[in-house]
Amino acid sequence: MDDGKPTGPKAKWWSRPTQGHTTTSAPKSASAAADAPVEDARAADTPARPEPVAPAQPMAPEPVTPAQSTAPEPIAPEPIAPEPVAQAPEAPAPAPAVTPLHEPDEYSTPPYGGPGLWAPAPPVQRPVPTPAHGTPLPPVPAPYTGTNGAETPTGPAPVTTPGPVPAPAFTPPPPPPQSTHWLQYDPWGGYRQPLTQPGQPLGSDGGRGKNRRGSLLVGALLLALVAGGIGGGIGAYIERNGGLTTVELPQAAKNSGGRAPDSVAGIAASALPSVVTLHVSGTTESGTGTGFVLDNEGHILTNNHVVAPAGPSGDITVTFSGGETASAEIVGKDSGYDLAVVKVKGVSGLKPLPLGNSDNVQVGDPVVAIGAPFDLSNTVTSGIISAKDRPITAGGEKGDGSDISYVDALQTDAPINPGNSGGPLVDTDAHVIGINSAIRAADSGSTAEGGQAGSIGLGFAIPINQGKRVAEELINTGKATHPVIGVTLDMKYTGDGAKVGAKGAEGKPAVTPGGPGAKAGIKPGDIITEVDGQRVHSGEELIVKIRAHRPGDRLDLGLTRSGKDLSMTLTLGSATGT
Numbered sequence: 001m002d003d004g005k006p007t008g009p010k011a012k013w014w015s016r017p018t019q020g021h022t023t024t025s026a027p028k029s030a031s032a033a034a035d036a037p038v039e040d041a042r043a044a045d046t047p048a049r050p051e052p053v054a055p056a057q058p059m060a061p062e063p064v065t066p067a068q069s070t071a072p073e074p075i076a077p078e079p080i081a082p083e084p085v086a087q088a089p090e091a092p093a094p095a096p097a098v099t100p101l102h103e104p105d106e107y108s109t110p111p112y113g114g115p116g117l118w119a120p121a122p123p124v125q126r127p128v129p130t131p132a133h134g135t136p137l138p139p140v141p142a143p144y145t146g147t148n149g150a151e152t153p154t155g156p157a158p159v160t161t162p163g164p165v166p167a168p169a170f171t172p173p174p175p176p177p178q179s180t181h182w183l184q185y186d187p188w189g190g191y192r193q194p195l196t197q198p199g200q201p202l203g204s205d206g207g208r209g210k211n212r213r214g215s216l217l218v219g220a221l222l223l224a225l226v227a228g229g230i231g232g233g234i235g236a237y238i239e240r241n242g243g244l245t246t247v248e249l250p251q252a253a254k255n256s257g258g259r260a261p262d263s264v265a266g267i268a269a270s271a272l273p274s275v276v277t278l279h280v281s282g283t284t285e286s287g288t289g290t291g292f293v294l295d296n297e298g299h300i301l302t303n304n305h306v307v308a309p310a311g312p313s314g315d316i317t318v319t320f321s322g323g324e325t326a327s328a329e330i331v332g333k334d335s336g337y338d339l340a341v342v343k344v345k346g347v348s349g350l351k352p353l354p355l356g357n358s359d360n361v362q363v364g365d366p367v368v369a370i371g372a373p374f375d376l377s378n379t380v381t382s383g384i385i386s387a388k389d390r391p392i393t394a395g396g397e398k399g400d401g402s403d404i405s406y407v408d409a410l411q412t413d414a415p416i417n418p419g420n421s422g423g424p425l426v427d428t429d430a431h432v433i434g435i436n437s438a439i440r441a442a443d444s445g446s447t448a449e450g451g452q453a454g455s456i457g458l459g460f461a462i463p464i465n466q467g468k469r470v471a472e473e474l475i476n477t478g479k480a481t482h483p484v485i486g487v488t489l490d491m492k493y494t495g496d497g498a499k500v501g502a503k504g505a506e507g508k509p510a511v512t513p514g515g516p517g518a519k520a521g522i523k524p525g526d527i528i529t530e531v532d533g534q535r536v537h538s539g540e541e542l543i544v545k546i547r548a549h550r551p552g553d554r555l556d557l558g559l560t561r562s563g564k565d566l567s568m569t570l571t572l573g574s575a576t577g578t
Contacts, residue, residue, distance in 0.1 A: 261429075268370065271370055272378055272380075273320075274321075274350075275291075275378070276300060277290060277318070277319045277375070278307070278317070279316070279317045279319070280307055281309070282311045282313075282314035283314070284309075285309040287308075288375045288419050289302055289307075289371075289372070290306075292423065292432065294341075294353075294475075296352060298343045302435075305338060305394075316342055326345070329342060332473075332479060334577040335405060337405060337467075337470045337482075338395065339470045340474070353424060353432055354429075354430070355431060355432050355468055356429065356433040361433050364385060365428075366383075367425050367434075368382045369383070369423060369425050370424055371421075372420070372423070373419040374418060374419050383414030389534075390408070390410070391407070391408055391540060391541045391545070392460050392544070394407065406547050407438070408463065408545065408548040409437070411458065412425060415457070416436050417455050421436060425461040433461075433463070434461030434464055434467075437460060437461060438459070439460065440459075466548060469550060479576050482577050483552075484546070484572065485546060485570060485572065486573055487511050488503070488508075496529070498541065498542035499526075499539070502524050502525065511523065520557070523561065528542055528557055528558070529558050551573060552572060554569055554571050
């Protein structure tokens with residue numbers, strides 16, 4: 001065997017038969033000869049002839065002329081040396097045919113299937129990470145096409161066998177079926193053939209799927225742990241603090257605080273600085289009431305029954321709306337009108353409360369009562385005037401009638417309770433129109449407010465016109481005068497009207513000689529039924545009507561004498577109160 005360089009013509013890369021002729025195949029090594037089929041029984045007995053091996057590199061096929069192919073000739077009994085094959089001057093002579101050394105492999109399984117032992121060595125593989133969509137490579141240049149690593153020329157290259165006996169025809173095995181396994185990576189594949197094919201074959205992840213799934217599982221566990229920790233922390237915070245954020249409820253912005261002057265708030269703001277609370281204590285009893293400032297001299301008007309517990313030597317303390325306190329002394333008082341005036345000393349900056357006119361008041365007018373019910377100072381209630389000229393009597397605890405007060409009162413539904421006595425009843429201009437004095441109790445009738453009965457919506461106030469006159473007299477003289485008609489009334493009379501008694505107190509005449517009644521012509525037994533055109537139903541009502549006037553006022557009276565109706569006019573006299 002010649003191991004040196006080839007001396008004959010170069011072997012062609014592939015040789016395929018031409019249409020209508022028998023072709024010879026290129027020689028194959030012993031390891032790859034099984035892929036070549038045997039077409040002639042005698043060709044298998046032909047000894048193999050050595051042939052120079054062409055360099056392992058692809059060569060372009062050359063065109064074959066009809067002169068290059070020969071017809072098969074009869075095979076002599078003895079081996080005959082091959083004869084030179086006529087070739088075209090431009091092409092070298094083909095190599096002699098080689099008989100395969102083993103049976104062909106019908107499965108074409110490497111390394112026993114095609115392309116053969118002298119197939120070019122596969123390119124050096126340098127593995128790189130393969131993208132998910134495969135490795136993009138440029139297409140194989142023409143005229144070659146790859147089939148499972150083998151390249152086939154586009155045209156046949158016929159080769160004739162040397163000598164009189166042609167070499168057995170060799171037909172290349174058909175390309176193996178497209179196998180999913182070998183499509184992924186074929187070491188025999190041609191240069192620039194893609195390593196992967198479209199689709200997702202089995203086992204394509206190369207063992208990385210399990211690692212990826214394991215990483216995902218570990219990541220999910222870590223994420224669950226972190227989320228659980230965060231959730232636990234948030235839950236603990238919510239449990240301790242009641243929520244993630246502090247609750248803030250919507251609220252209106254703070255305004256300037258201004259109110260309309262005629263509103264309850266406006267009236268209260270104007271009147272409260274002038275209202276005071278009185279705490280009275282005596283040797284046997286004490287009490288609480290209300291008053292209001294009359295002037296800058298420190299005079300304060302209140303009810304007589306408020307200061308009565310002090311007696312001749314008791315203490316009276318005045319507390320102003322701002323909390324300042326001062327001692328006070330009694331200037332004058334009158335039980336018939338249930339009014340009193342006290343004075344504080346050493347106090348400056350007093351704010352007198354303006355006085356209104358009670359004759360202008362109409363039923364239904366809104367009013368505000370200010371006082372210290374049950375010693376709750378600076379208490380404001382509101383209501384309306386529910387009636388006028390309501391004759392009431394209060395007091396009478398002494399039993400001799402010396403402490404009974406007769407009031408032609410203003411009735412209001414503004415709540416008045418014990419402690420409101422002496423406080424102002426003001427109109428929408430914050431002017432005083434009355435002095436709160438009494439309430440109607442549900443169980444004991446009309447009573448002084450000094451009792452513990454609560455308000456049922458029937459409160460009574462002394463008209464300020466009467467209070468003003470009495471206060472001026474108390475401040476100026478210490479005493480108040482009462483208008484009188486000079487007669488003694490029969491208080492036990494149950495008929496309609498006020499009946500003049502048959503005789504007076506302590507055996508005196510019922511009609512005072514030379515008095516206003518005697519001058520007008522009133523006689524004992526007459527029944528007075530009207531005063532200035534208003535009906536009179538009892539003796540108390542007559543007293544109230546008379547005390548609603550000043551001494552010297554003229555009154556028109558209507559009366560009944562022996563069943564006859566009479567009318568007369570009298571001028572009121574004056575008497576000093578107690």
